Amino acid sequence: MSRTHRNMRFYSIRDIEDLPQLSGLPAEDRFAMRVVAHVFPFRANNYVVEELIDRSRIPDDPIFRLTFPQRDMLRSDEFDALAAAVGHGDRSAIAEIVTSIRARLNPHPAGQADDNVPLLDGQPVPGIQHKYRETVLVFPSAGQTCHAYCTYCFRWPQFVRTEALKFATDKQHTYLTYLARHREVTDVLFTGGDPLIMKADRLRAYVEPLLGPKYDHIQTIRIGTKSPAYWPHRFVDDGDADDILRLFERVVRSGKHLALMAHFSHWRELSTDIAREAVGRIRETGAVIRTQAPLIRHVNDDATVWTRMWTDQVRLGCVPYYMFVERDTGAHHYFSVPLARALDIYQAAFRRMSGIGRTARGPVMSAHPGKVLVQGVTRVAGKKAFVLSLIQARDPEQAGRVFFARYDPHATWLTELRPASSESGHQPVDHILSRDRHSDVHRVLAARRRLVLTERRTPQ
Numbered sequence: 001m002s003r004t005h006r007n008m009r010f011y012s013i014r015d016i017e018d019l020p021q022l023s024g025l026p027a028e029d030r031f032a033m034r035v036v037a038h039v040f041p042f043r044a045n046n047y048v049v050e051e052l053i054d055r056s057r058i059p060d061d062p063i064f065r066l067t068f069p070q071r072d073m074l075r076s077d078e079f080d081a082l083a084a085a086v087g088h089g090d091r092s093a094i095a096e097i098v099t100s101i102r103a104r105l106n107p108h109p110a111g112q113a114d115d116n117v118p119l120l121d122g123q124p125v126p127g128i129q130h131k132y133r134e135t136v137l138v139f140p141s142a143g144q145t146c147h148a149y150c151t152y153c154f155r156w157p158q159f160v161r162t163e164a165l166k167f168a169t170d171k172q173h174t175y176l177t178y179l180a181r182h183r184e185v186t187d188v189l190f191t192g193g194d195p196l197i198m199k200a201d202r203l204r205a206y207v208e209p210l211l212g213p214k215y216d217h218i219q220t221i222r223i224g225t226k227s228p229a230y231w232p233h234r235f236v237d238d239g240d241a242d243d244i245l246r247l248f249e250r251v252v253r254s255g256k257h258l259a260l261m262a263h264f265s266h267w268r269e270l271s272t273d274i275a276r277e278a279v280g281r282i283r284e285t286g287a288v289i290r291t292q293a294p295l296i297r298h299v300n301d302d303a304t305v306w307t308r309m310w311t312d313q314v315r316l317g318c319v320p321y322y323m324f325v326e327r328d329t330g331a332h333h334y335f336s337v338p339l340a341r342a343l344d345i346y347q348a349a350f351r352r353m354s355g356i357g358r359t360a361r362g363p364v365m366s367a368h369p370g371k372v373l374v375q376g377v378t379r380v381a382g383k384k385a386f387v388l389s390l391i392q393a394r395d396p397e398q399a400g401r402v403f404f405a406r407y408d409p410h411a412t413w414l415t416e417l418r419p420a421s422s423e424s425g426h427q428p429v430d431h432i433l434s435r436d437r438h439s440d441v442h443r444v445l446a447a448r449r450r451l452v453l454t455e456r457r458t459p460q
């Protein structure tokens with residue numbers, strides 16, 4: 001296979017004026033990108049820009065939309081205020097406007113910061129979330145950036161320097177004690193950011209302890225990553241590429257399942273020789289690549305994109321896993337696709353696959369009560385309704401529960417849906433789920449957790 005070695009170059013807000021690929025854009029558009037990049041962290045790299053973006057198709061190119069900030073990601077009044085401050089170079093005004101915009105953008109959706117952080121001996125465990133009984137999410141402190149940033153990322157608070165919004169493991173790796181004690185946990189999911197931004201020895205320090213006898217109950221180690229898409233050199237010719245692959249082999253040989261939860265937004269990301277080589281090398285270690293991505297307007301809101309992406313993934317031996325609904329955070333108004341349309345796209349793509357390619361579940365909302373799958377549309381008491389099911393639930397007893405919501409062609413998130421049956425009144429459908437879910441014990445625990453966290457976050 002032909003490929004060229006590449007030394008990584010990150011591009012940031014300062015490079016927007018100088019990138020030759022952007023020189024064809026009007027100066028006004030480049031300025032707009034710089035304005036928006038004050039709010040949403042911008043990072044691209046030379047592989048993304050040179051290999052994935054089709055320069056002749058900017059600004060409509062999907063990978064350009066995926067990685068470069070767009071004017072309409074901000075509300076027009078907010079854009080105008082910020083543009084004026086940026087135009088004047090007024091730093092304190094910029095900082096003030098940026099802070100107020102970010103506060104509006106729902107930085108920790110679905111109760112991530114409060115309700116998912118578990119306690120150990122009465123104290124919150126830094127850098128982990130435990131929402132579903134079987135699976136603990138670990139946010140390694142050195143893995144909280146990515147090789148490039150997705151414009152729609154719901155993890156954006158991880159990339160901006162607001163410590164109070166951040167989330168990462170502590171030096172003592174307290175989470176290991178938690179995992180050793182929690183025998184119900186079968187899966188550990190390293191996430192970020194992108195844990196594969198870490199050097200191999202750093203990653204090894206997180207993964208290897210889990211291969212020891214104290215962690216027999218852990219069956220699966222997952223790594224959430226976009227590296228095969230944004231920086232496939234990571235597995236091919238980066239200085240420690242082979243060390244990473246050897247670590248994967250060790251996990252597999254230890255008798256655990258190693259799953260790379262690979263984020264692919266578009267088939268283009270799998271079209272380069274080096275991306276295919278990266279996938280091949282990962283698979284040779286015995287790791288399984290499972291693929292997932294949100295459905296994003298302007299990037300992949302087209303059934304033919306998903307059909308081709310799943311087809312290419314299956315051919316390369318990857319297993320399609322989730323199609324997510326864009327979360328209600330960040331520039332949701334710009335990227336979101338109505339649930340009804342998301343379902344149409346999912347089903348159109350699904351129908352063109354054989355059973356082997358129908359393994360992705362979607363469209364799925366990762367919401368407060370759990371992961372809610374939009375299964376289809378039906379009629380309830382003569383009225384059109386969404387069929388929804390909880391495929392993951394904060395309360396394990398609720399997993400698999402099916403429920404209905406009034407059909408609404410414009411709704412983009414669970415909280416906008418109303419129950420299908422009239423007796424349930426006008427409450428949003430997720431309130432009904434939480435009312436059923438919350439036993440008294442749950443409520444007390446959640447309140448205590450919130451209290452502890454609030455106290456910790458209050459500045460001294």
Ligand SMILES: *Cc1c(COP(=O)(O)O)cnc(C)c1O
Pocket residue numbers: 116129131132135136137189366371391392
């Ligand atoms: C999606 C998710 C998981 C993993 O769920 P699976 O359905 O097992 O892939 C775990 N924790 C959180 C918080 C999640 O959002």
Ligand code: SF4
Pocket residue numbers: 145146148149150153154155192193194225226263
């Ligand atoms: S790779 Fe993942 S964590 Fe990183 S910016 Fe994209 S969506 Fe966010």
